[in-house]
Amino acid sequence: MKIGVLGAGGIARSMSATLRGMRANGEDVELWSVGSRDIRKAEQFAKREGFQKACGSYSDMLEDPDLDLVYIATPHALHAEQMLMCLERGKAVLCEKAFTGNAPQAEKVLQAAKEKNILTAEAIWTRYMPSRGMIRDILASDEIGEVTALTANLGYTISGVERIIRPELAGGALLDVGVYCLNFASMVLGDDIERTCAVGTRMESGVDALDQITLFYRSGAVADLLTTALCTTDRYGVIYGTRGFLRVENINNPSRIEIWHPDRSHLFPSQVLPVPHQITGYEYEVRACMRAMQEGQIECSEMPHEEIRLFTES
Ligand SMILES: NC(=O)c1ccc[n+]([C@@H]2O[C@H](COP(=O)([O-])OP(=O)(O)OC[C@H]3O[C@@H](n4cnc5c(N)ncnc54)[C@H](OP(=O)(O)O)[C@@H]3O)[C@@H](O)[C@H]2O)c1
Structure with missing residues (x-):
C-alpha cells in the first residue's frame, strides 16, 4: 500500500x-510521497522521514497513478x-480530525465518497485503538453495573498555536481537542442524546478557548465534558456505574484502564489493565483503512460515515 x-x-x-514502524513489522505499507505547498519543505521532509x-x-502529489492512500494532515x-x-x-483518503469544519462540508464529502465508491475515513485514532474494545468488554461484563454518568476532560496549552487561534483555519478547542471528549462519550453512551448544554469562553480571535459540555441521554445517563486550549488537564475519562467505576488514563491515547469498586477500596483500584504495546497508536487507523480497502468498503466500521455525519451535525 503506497x-x-x-x-x-x-x-x-x-x-x-x-x-516506518509498521514497515519494520513487515506490514505492507510504503512511505511513498509527501505533498507540501513548498517543494523545499517537501524534499526535506521526504529525506528526513523516508518518503x-x-x-x-498537493495537486501534483494527487496526479500520481501509483498512490493508493492519502493521509490528510492539515x-x-x-x-x-x-x-x-x-x-x-x-484516491482513497484518511483525513485527520476534525473531519471537516462544519456539517454541510462533511455531507458533501460523504456524498462524493459514495458516488465515487472510494474509501473515506476520519483519523480519529481513539476509535480504532484496542482500548475501545477493552472498555466495551468490561462494560458488557457488568463489572461496574449500569452506567449512569461519565466525565472526561482534555486540554493542552495550545492557545498560541496559529491553526488553533485562527477562525479561517477552523481553530478553537472543540474541533481540536473537544472531539476526543465527545468521541469518548459516544463510544460509551452512544448517540441518543436528548439535550445538550454547553457554555464556553472565547479567544480574542473569536474561536472557542474552553468548552464545558453536558450531554443528557434519553437513557437517563449524563456525560460531563471539559475541553480547553488554555491549560493542560489530567486527561482522565471516568465511567460511573451502579457497582463501580472505570478510570481511563488519557482519553487522547489511553495508557491504562483501572476498574474501581469503592465498596472494596477507595484507595486502590480492583484491577489495572495496561493497553497493548503500540508503535505510536496511529497504526490502528492505518490498518483499518487497509482492511476496508481490501474488502472494497468505502468506510471503516470503527468510524462509519453515519457516525461522522452525526458528529459534524451535533
Ligand atoms: N490525531 C492526533 O493525535 C493529532 C495530533 C495533532 C494534530 N492532529 C490533527 O492534524 C491536523 C494537522 O495538525 P498539525 O498539528 O500537524 O498542524 P500543523 O503542523 O500546524 O500544520 C500541518 C500542515 O498543514 C499545511 N497547511 C496547509 N495550509 C495551511 C495554512 N493555511 N496554514 C497552516 N498550515 C497549512 C502545512 O503543510 P505544508 O506547508 O507542507 O503545505 C502544515 O505544515 C489537524 O487536523 C489536527 O487536528 C491530530
Whole structure:
C-alpha cells in the first residue's frame, strides 16, 4: 500500500514514524510521497522521514497513478476541499480530525465518497485503538453495573498555536481537542442524546478557548465534558456505574484502564489493565483503512460515515 502524506507538519511526522514502524513489522505499507505547498519543505521532509517522492503542491502529489492512500494532515478548514480533491482523482483518503469544519462540508464529502465508491475515513485514532474494545468488554461484563454518568476532560496549552487561534483555519478547542471528549462519550453512551448544554469562553480571535459540555441521554445517563486550549488537564475519562467505576488514563491515547469498586477500596483500584504495546497508536487507523480497502468498503466500521455525519451535525 503506497501511502502519501498531504501537508508536511507536526502530525505528519508522527504518522511517518508510525509507517516506518509498521514497515519494520513487515506490514505492507510504503512511505511513498509527501505533498507540501513548498517543494523545499517537501524534499526535506521526504529525506528526513523516508518518503520516496516529494511534491511541491498537493495537486501534483494527487496526479500520481501509483498512490493508493492519502493521509490528510492539515488544519481543519482545509480538510473538506482536500478530501474532495482526493476523491476527484480516485484516491482513497484518511483525513485527520476534525473531519471537516462544519456539517454541510462533511455531507458533501460523504456524498462524493459514495458516488465515487472510494474509501473515506476520519483519523480519529481513539476509535480504532484496542482500548475501545477493552472498555466495551468490561462494560458488557457488568463489572461496574449500569452506567449512569461519565466525565472526561482534555486540554493542552495550545492557545498560541496559529491553526488553533485562527477562525479561517477552523481553530478553537472543540474541533481540536473537544472531539476526543465527545468521541469518548459516544463510544460509551452512544448517540441518543436528548439535550445538550454547553457554555464556553472565547479567544480574542473569536474561536472557542474552553468548552464545558453536558450531554443528557434519553437513557437517563449524563456525560460531563471539559475541553480547553488554555491549560493542560489530567486527561482522565471516568465511567460511573451502579457497582463501580472505570478510570481511563488519557482519553487522547489511553495508557491504562483501572476498574474501581469503592465498596472494596477507595484507595486502590480492583484491577489495572495496561493497553497493548503500540508503535505510536496511529497504526490502528492505518490498518483499518487497509482492511476496508481490501474488502472494497468505502468506510471503516470503527468510524462509519453515519457516525461522522452525526458528529459534524451535533
Ligand atoms: N490525531 C492526533 O493525535 C493529532 C495530533 C495533532 C494534530 N492532529 C490533527 O492534524 C491536523 C494537522 O495538525 P498539525 O498539528 O500537524 O498542524 P500543523 O503542523 O500546524 O500544520 C500541518 C500542515 O498543514 C499545511 N497547511 C496547509 N495550509 C495551511 C495554512 N493555511 N496554514 C497552516 N498550515 C497549512 C502545512 O503543510 P505544508 O506547508 O507542507 O503545505 C502544515 O505544515 C489537524 O487536523 C489536527 O487536528 C491530530
